[in-house]
Amino acid sequence: MSRPTVVLVPCWGSGHFMSALEAGKRLLDSGGGAFSLTVLLMHSPTQIKASEVEGHVRREAASGLDIRFLQLPAVEHPTGCVDPVEFESRYAQLHAPHVKSAIAGLQRVAAVVVDFFLTTLFDAAHELAVPAYVYFPSPAAFLALMLSLPELREDLTRAGFVEETEATVDVPGLPPVPARYTPACLVRAVQSYDWFEYHGRRFMEARGVIVNTSAELEASVLAALPAAAPPVHAIGPVIWFSESEEDKQRPPAHECVRWLDAQPAASVVFICFGSMGFLDAAQVREVAVGLQRSGHRFLWVLRGPPHAGSRFPTDAEQLEELLPEGFMAATAGKGMVWPAWAPQKEILSHAAVGGFVTHCGWNSVLESLWFGVPMLPWPLYGEQHLNAFELVAGVGVAVVALGADRKEKKGSFVEAVELERAVRSLMGGGSSEEGTKAREKAAEMRAACRKAVDEGGSSRAALQRLVREILESPANPMDGTTEY
Numbered sequence: 405m406s407r408p409t410v411v412l413v414p415c416w417g418s419g420h421f422m423s424a425l426e427a428g429k430r431l432l433d434s435g436g437g438a439f440s441l442t443v444l445l446m447h448s449p450t451q452i453k454a455s456e457v458e459g460h461v462r463r464e465a466a467s468g469l470d471i472r473f474l475q476l477p478a479v480e481h482p483t484g485c486v487d488p489v490e491f492e493s494r495y496a497q498l499h500a501p502h503v504k505s506a507i508a509g510l511q512r513v514a515a516v517v518v519d520f521f522l523t524t525l526f527d528a529a530h531e532l533a534v535p536a537y538v539y540f541p542s543p544a545a546f547l548a549l550m551l552s553l554p555e556l557r558e559d560l561t562r563a564g565f566v567e568e569t570e571a572t573v574d575v576p577g578l579p580p581v582p583a584r585y586t587p588a589c590l591v592r593a594v595q596s597y598d599w600f601e602y603h604g605r606r607f608m609e610a611r612g613v614i615v616n617t618s619a620e621l622e623a624s625v626l627a628a629l630p631a632a633a634p635p636v637h638a639i640g641p642v643i644w645f646s647e648s649e650e651d652k653q654r655p656p657a658h659e660c661v662r663w664l665d666a667q668p669a670a671s672v673v674f675i676c677f678g679s680m681g682f683l684d685a686a687q688v689r690e691v692a693v694g695l696q697r698s699g700h701r702f703l704w705v706l707r708g709p710p711h712a713g714s715r716f717p718t719d720a721e722q723l724e725e726l727l728p729e730g731f732m733a734a735t736a737g738k739g740m741v742w743p744a745w746a747p748q749k750e751i752l753s754h755a756a757v758g759g760f761v762t763h764c765g766w767n768s769v770l771e772s773l774w775f776g777v778p779m780l781p782w783p784l785y786g787e788q789h790l791n792a793f794e795l796v797a798g799v800g801v802a803v804v805a806l807g808a809d810r811k812e813k814k815g816s817f818v819e820a821v822e823l824e825r826a827v828r829s830l831m832g833g834g835s836s837e838e839g840t841k842a843r844e845k846a847a848e849m850r851a852a853c854r855k856a857v858d859e860g861g862s863s864r865a866a867l868q869r870l871v872r873e874i875l876e877s878p879a880n881p882m883d884g885t886t887e888y
């Protein structure tokens with residue numbers, strides 16, 4: 405009799421894809437050979453994303469792990485979608501019959517794990533009586549919010565809600581969340597809200613929700629999840645350096661790292677908005693002036709706006725053009741502007757880095773905590789505003805967020821003087837109580853995160869419980885009498 409398999413259905417975008425695949429690999433590893441992993445691949449709707457994912461798949465397929473990749477047939481693209489969440493949800497929905505026949509064609513499927521925008525695929529799992537799980541790559545606080553969306557609809561969909569100064573949102577386990585920290589992805593359009601609410605409702609049908617967080621990091625939120633919600637498995641975070649990154653760590657080190665080697669301990673503020681974040685020319689000028697006035701050392705990963713047809717910011721070839729006149733000369737030796745991809749994990753792990761100005765994408769947050777670096781949040785999109793609030797008011801590892809004022813269509817624009825003040829607060833050492841507290845708390849979280857995934861830690865135990873549950877699943881008798 406063949407071994408059972410766990411079916412993973414990731415989203416096609418490179419970031420989500422890798423995060424879900426990582427969760428699958430952790431399950432596989434924890435299963436110790438008791439089951440294999442089968443990954444169902446949807447065609448990426450865009451050429452750019454397709455080539456990224458193909459690269460990942462090739463590398464993983466050659467890795468020798470017990471993972472099988474199955475390509476699902478192509479489907480039409482849904483039309484008339486107002487935003488990416490609606491597109492992703494409906495595009496996934498069109499795959500339902502193919503997912504069903506793929507699962508039906510496999511022997512002994514122990515569980516199906518779907519990415520969090522793919523809950524339309526639950527029906528296929530239910531019809532085949534296979535237990536379904538959700539993989540949730542964002543913090544548990546956003547999960548808690550998604551589960552509350554039916555009750556919050558009236559408030560959150562009210563025009564101008566995010567600009568109301570007195571209004572708050574109730575997220576179980578967090579202090580009252582000021583309206584301006586409402587995630588941007590929820591207030592883009594009512595249709596976006598509808599889909600987030602839809603997925604939140606369907607999470608309730610899952611056998612469990614796997615979240616990339618740890619019990620120590622989000623204790624109050626995890627404790628306050630509704631009793632009727634499915635069990636939440638906090639299995640994160642595990643930060644590893646991939647082989648290609650390890651290569652990059654071998655000498656010669658990356659230029660940014662070599663520059664950091666020459667700086668004093670905890671003296672440099674690191675500024676980076678993730679692989680897709682970029683600033684427009686006016687904002688670049690404000691950042692430059694603010695950094696210079698703060699007097700602190702900095703490493704600034706500066707990306708210009710993307711070329712037409714590309715999702716990624718271009719390398720800012722014209723640095724001199726983007727930056728104020730004389731900036732490079734005035735900050736020489738104290739600051740480094742790096743206009744291309746930079747090894748974020750390696751930088752955050754460097755002793756010279758004392759603070760991180762971040763858009764608060766959850767991956768960046770987890771990496772920062774893993775290395776104990778306090779943060780200055782500057783949320784831009786997705787659920788990042790809520791993440792920023794949680795880091796400041798809930799976890800306490802960050803100083804007050806920049807760019808969260810949503811009034812007067814200011815968006816996330818930040819003036820030089822605001823940045824200067826915030827960087828001083830983050831990096832100010834003994835003279836800044838806020839910064840000192842964030843630093844101490846970040847050091848605490850560094851230890852807690854590492855302990856969580858270590859032998860006997862909370863995340864390790866959660867993963868083992870999850871694996872046991874999957875193997876003991878009633879839909880998957882181990883006596884061999886029932887096979888699909």
Ligand SMILES: *[C@@H]1O[C@H](CO)[C@@H](O)[C@H](O)[C@H]1NC(C)=O
Nearest residue numbers: 426427616640642643767770
């Ligand atoms: C969790 O987040 C970390 C940090 O970005 C990432 O390296 C990891 O792949 C994610 N997924 C899992 C399952 O740990």
